[in-house]
Amino acid sequence: MKIDYKVALIGNPNTGKSSLFNAMTGMNQKVGNFAGVTVEKKTGFAKLPDDRIAQVTDLPGTYSLYPKSKDEAIVLEVLADTQNSGHPDLLIFIADASNLKRNLLLYTQVADLKIPVIIALNMMDMADREGISINVDALSKKLGVRVIPISARKGKGIIELKQAIVEATHIPLQADTIDLNALYPGLITRVKHDFIVTNPYLALQLVYQYPYIRYLTAIEISKLKQLENEYDINPSKAQAKETIARYEFINDVLYDTVQRDSKPSQENYSNRIDKVLTHKIGGFLIFILILFLIFQAIFTWARIPMDLISISFIYLTDLLSEHLPPGPLTQLVTNGLLPGLSGVLVFIPQIAILFIFISILEDTGYMARVTFMMDKIMRKVGLNGKSVIPIIGGLACAVPSIMSTRSIENWKDRIITILVTPLITCSARLPVYTLLISLIVPQRMIWGFISLQGIALMMMYFLGFFSAFIVAWVMKKIIKSERKGYFIMELPVYQWPRWKNVGLTMLQKVKAFAFQAGKVIIAVSIILWVMANYAPPGRFAAIERYYQTQQSTKKVTTGEIDRLVASAKLEASYAGILGKTIEPIIRPLGYDWKIGIALITSFAAREVFVGTMATIYSADGDSNHQEAILQKIKEAKNPDSGLPVFTTAVGFSLLIFYAFAMQCMSTMVVVYKETNALKWPVIQFVYMTSLAYLLSFGVYHLLK
Structure with a gap:
């Protein structure tokens, strides 16, 4: 595909940037990472009115070019480095028409970098409802750039915006918004001379931001440090001085172009809702109720599509087994590749449902309130309000949840969130818990309608949350950071969700899960x-x-012989040898070599534990497969003592082990990619496995 324009979308958070990106590109999108960093890069392709193609990049939302997170740091780097593959030919600056003064601070910084800009004035309908009148022509003339009124949610103004991109070659470079030389006389001239930089504001940014600009060499950084000391530059004071100057310019621009006729009714409407949803007691009760509904939906609505996926794979396996020639290759496909692929795809319905709900909560503006409410509680244990999203996401899968920690600005808060998220009970633990609870907890009803087994399952989920908070509190004491954590978030007004945006977000997250986690699980x-x-x-x-x-x-049926042979071969296999090798290590937990094999195989994915136990204990193809597995396991005897293998002590020990152990290679791979350091997945594996071993040891010896 021939790319005629490279366009980047830039703007503050909650200005409708993602909606505009979806409106311009539709389904023609892809998600990756910016070169050299784990920051998510969303790109798409838009067909323009003259049939040329524009590559559109959705830059992370930021309030200014002074970064406070990895997402924000990449914005400055992309705009500053003309050699960067993502450096745009044209910027589309998305501004919230109902909050123009705040939005224009970032615009003035971008404009001073002298990259051609078009302003997309979004949410014009909301500005009208709030009694805000904007003279678009006068605003365009004062700023010296094209200003296109749009409504990204409704798709209005998109054609006009695309036409403006076509005419971008005729857009003059905007004039300086402030007198940069007045901030530090002589400094800009020195930087322009020493670094061959023509843009004054970029010269100033090199001095202010050199720790965040990765393309600078060690020699260049050393020179910039010398200039910083020579001119006695304090970046914080310099930024404050610059911001004051910029707001003087913005006030002058808005004086004649924006008028407010009445009080903002929409804001009052949002405030009235907030009195209920963010109430210090009622707000938390509503949030717990919403969590309960999401939790129920994930494990009830997903059941039918999950069963259909499982049935489809069983049918495909039988079909291939019947038509492919017998041999190792067929066995590898039907018993190795397809089960591995099924283990990934079967959980896609739960991932999809989770992200549909999260996207709806974000689109309506409620998730911002949740992070605000939870910040005070989370901060006491070393997290912050934005940790709520990955913690909730951990109920489905830790892989996308850890990816979502990118929005956490503070490094320490983000690392702690990444380290504790796998402790949350994910959907992969559910089959393990179901099997073990069925073994050790009687099928008894309390008051006629409350299941004792259901209570046990609920307690395992609470254990996940409780342990995550305790470990986070410990990590807070251990991990040191010079930067103090803080939490700043603008609460958007409540709006109806954009269903197209919800659908696209869900598809992107499912695709990321399937391809990133899937490749590793299939290989293992x-x-x-x-x-x-x-x-x-x-x-x-x-x-x-x-x-x-x-x-x-002896009078033994062929079917019985086949099951005995399969069990004996498993014991004699390389996996069985490995199980026998680790048996002395796991024996203090009450486990034998057969459980050891299940522990090893389930490292690829926890739910593999159930399939491994079925193979080990030779469960046949009864109509009630779960009951067949349970019966065989219950009948298993210890060859030395003659006692049952799965006692109450062993069952609870295994429950605790799977609650804490890092039995997920995909999560470790994602942690490595997100932190860009091997030490963090190693630390995570060591502390979780140590906790699992010690607590399982204690539970087993307490109950045996």
Whole structure:
């Protein structure tokens, strides 16, 4: 595809930037990362009125070019570095028409970088409702740029905006908004000379922001440090001085172009809702109710599509087994690749439902209130309000939840959130919990309608939240950071969700989950299949000869022999050898080598535990597969003592182990990618596995 224009969208958070991006590009989008960093990069392609193609990049939302997070830092880097692959030919600045004064602060900074700009004046309908009148022509003349009124939510003004992109070659460069040389006389001249920079504001930004600009060399950084010391520059004071000058310019621009006729009714409407939804007691009760509804939806609405996916894979496996020639390759596809792929895709309905709800809550403006309410509680344990989103997301899967921590500005708060999110009970733990609770908790009803097993399951979810908060509090004491955490968030007005935006967000998150987590799980599943189906030479043949003799001398059915052979081969396989190898380590927890194999195989994905137990205990294809597994496990005996393997102590020990252990390779891979350092997934694995081992040890010896 030939790209004729590189366009970037820039603006404050909550100005409708994502809505404009979706309106311009539709489904023609892709999500990746900016070069060299883990900051998400959304790009799309828009067809212009003259049939040329514009590549549109949605830059992270920011209030100014002075970064407070990784997302904001990338904005300055993309705009400052003309050699950056994402450097745009044209900027579209999205401004909230109902809050123009605040939005124009960022615009004046961008304008002084001398990149051609078009202003998309969004939310004009909301400005009208609030009694704000804007003379668009006068505003355009005063700023010296094209100003296009739009309503991104309704798709109004998009054609006019695309036409303005076509005519971008005729847009003159905007004049300076403030006198930059007056801020630090002589400094800009020195920087322009030493660094061959022509733009005055970029020269000033190099001095202010060199710690955040990655393309600078060590020698250049050293020179900038010398200039900083020579001119006695205090970045905070310099920024304050610059901001005052910019607001003087903005006030002058708005004096003749913006008029307010009445009090903002929409703001009063939002305030009235906030009195209920953010009430110090009622607000939390409403939030818990919403969480309960989301939780129920994830595990009830998703059941039908999850069953359909499982049935589809069973049908596909049977079909391939029937039509492909028998042999190792067919076994690899049907017993290795397809189960691994199924293990990823089966949880997509839950991921989709979760992100539909989160997107709705964000689009309506409610999620901003949740982060505001939770900030005070979260901060006491080393988190902040924005940690709520990944914590809630952890109920479905830790992988996308850890990815969502990018919005947390403070490094320490983000790292702690990443480290504790896997402790939240994810959907992959649900099959494990269901199996183990069915083994050790009786099917008893309290007061005729409350299930004792249901209470046990609920307590495991509470244990996840409680342990995450405790560990976060400990991490707060251990991890040191020079920067203090703070929480600043603008509360947007309440609005109806944009269903197209909800759908696109859901599709993007599902795609990210399927491709990022899926590749790792499939690869590991294939490796584990190979380990479970191959053994040192001669072992499998000896097992088959032995059981053939048993069948001929004893009255044993062919089906029973097949199940016994499968169990014996698993014990003799490389996976079985590995299970026997680690048995001395896990024996103090009450586990034997068979459970050890399940612990190893479920490292790829926790839910693999159930399938591994079915294979180990030779569960056949009964109509009630869950009951078949339970019956075989209940009948399992310890060959040394003759006692049941799965006692109450062993069952609770396993529950605790899976509640705390890092049994998820995909999560570790994502943590490595998000932190860009190997030490954090290693620390996470060590502390979670240590907790799992010590607590499981204590529970087993307390109950045995």
